[in-house]
Amino acid sequence: MSFEMTVDVDADGLASALRDASSRIAAGRTERVLAASRVMIGRVAALTPVETGRLRDGWEAAAASIAIGIDGGTGGDGDAVVTSNAGTTEVIASNRVPYGPFVEYGTRQQAPAGMVRRGVSDSRAEVLAILSELLSGDAE
DSSP states (O other), rough: OOOOOOOOOOHHHHHHHHHHHHHHHHHHHHHHHHHHHHHHHHHHHSSSSSSSHHHHHHHHHHHHHHHHHSSOOOSSSEEEEEEEESOOOOEEEEEEEETHHHHHHHHHSSOOOOOOHHHHHTTTHHHHHHHHHHHHHHHO
């Protein structure tokens, strides 16, 4: 008994499909990364405990700087810097409120709030859905 299998690959068609996918991903990448970043930072802000509001305002300023397309300087103690090139888009959000790390990680007298770690974790499904639109072709 013999078994024979033939695999025929249309290399030109495959190369064309890969080029189309690459172009589609590049065109929507920055917009999708910014949208995902706004979701994540918004979730961190919502989870930030409020005594004076200064720490939460820093996260809201970072999200606002992404939303209006500027790097920093929205009036709070936070900002975001967006860098994009041919292959990557990076968003670095920062909150310059000096006691932020103590709220995040806690102290001897205060339990950790963990708002950054929880916010990133809680927004994971929504962020993945936003980014997966690039692969499905739904991002415009």
